[in-house]
Amino acid sequence: MIKKFLNAFGEYFLLMGKSIRNPQKMSVFWKHLMREINDLGVNSFGLVVFTSIFVGAVVAIQMYNNFEASAFPIPASFVGYATKAVLVLEFSPTIISLVLAGKVGSYIASSIGTMRVSEQIDALDIMGVNSPNFLILPKILASLIFNPLLIAMSISMGILGGYLAGEMTGNWTQDDYATGIQMYMPNLFYYYAFIKTLVFAFIIATVPSYFGYNVKGGSLEVGRASTQAVVWTMVFIIITELLLTQMILS
Structure with a gap:
């Protein structure tokens, strides 16, 4: 089992070595790059916006409820700060990448x-x-170019979702939420989020490519390879998340 796993890793790195080279014909390469940006990035726009707005609203409501249940008084403005922190540190770079692993990886x-x-x-x-x-x-390049844009948009839409939740529930005011959003957050948190995003973008593009490139058989095997690709992409994202958190934030 271990030998098979190591052989697969060797084949993966060998395939990536062949992939990351100067294109043989730049005009054809640019045409394919624009198509991949549309297929992998632009077509994911709606899913990312929809998911981020609703999760941002849920996070804001949960933060408010937790603060209300606290034994110590916590200002309502901290709802905005906590929502921003959760979106930047975890939800947008990691959860959205897992969503993209399912959508983009299978494709x-x-x-x-x-x-x-x-x-x-x-x-x-x-x-x-x-x-x-x-x-x-x-x-690979389409994912590295467009995924950070999707994550930045996810953070913005999540914050908007928290604002809309406050408007609908009336639990916190616009001024409180805006004050929390403007609270200082270390730049390291933003660097951490986008470093993770770039690493995850590379994983999302390369792991499914490896499984697709090495398919043997027919249409049934293609379906199985797509499922395996999504599963292993998510596994590598979660493992990499742990390693990057230890390396950057510790």
Whole structure:
């Protein structure tokens, strides 16, 4: 089992080594990059906005209820600060990345896997095209470019969701919430959030690509590879989250 796992890691790094090279034809590469930005990033816009608004509202309400139940008086303005802190430190970079791992990861694994079982990748190799570079590099760059934008938008929409929750429930005023949002938060927290985002973006693009590229069989195996890709992408995100938290925040 361990030997099989190590062999898979070796194959993964070998595939990434072939992928991260100068494109053979820049005009084709830019065309594919723009398409991947649309497929992986722009098409995830609505899901990220919807999820972030509602979770931001839930986080704000939970913070307010916890503060109300506290034995010590806590100002209502801390609802805004606590909501911002939760969104920046954990929800937006990690939870949204896990959501994208399911949406984007399955798409990447199934699209590359379909090309593998239909022998399109073999055709590219026969024509002398570096197929890992041709197929995977645009996905890596698109994810690295657009995922930080999605996370920044998620933080903003989550804060908006907390504001809307206050307007609907009347538990805290606009001024209290705005005061909490403007409270000082260490810059390290923002660096931590976006460093995590870039690492997660690389994982989301490369792990499903590995599973899709190494599919053997037919359409049934493509479906299984997509499921495995999503599961392992989430596992690596969670493990990396622990390592980065220890390295950056400790």
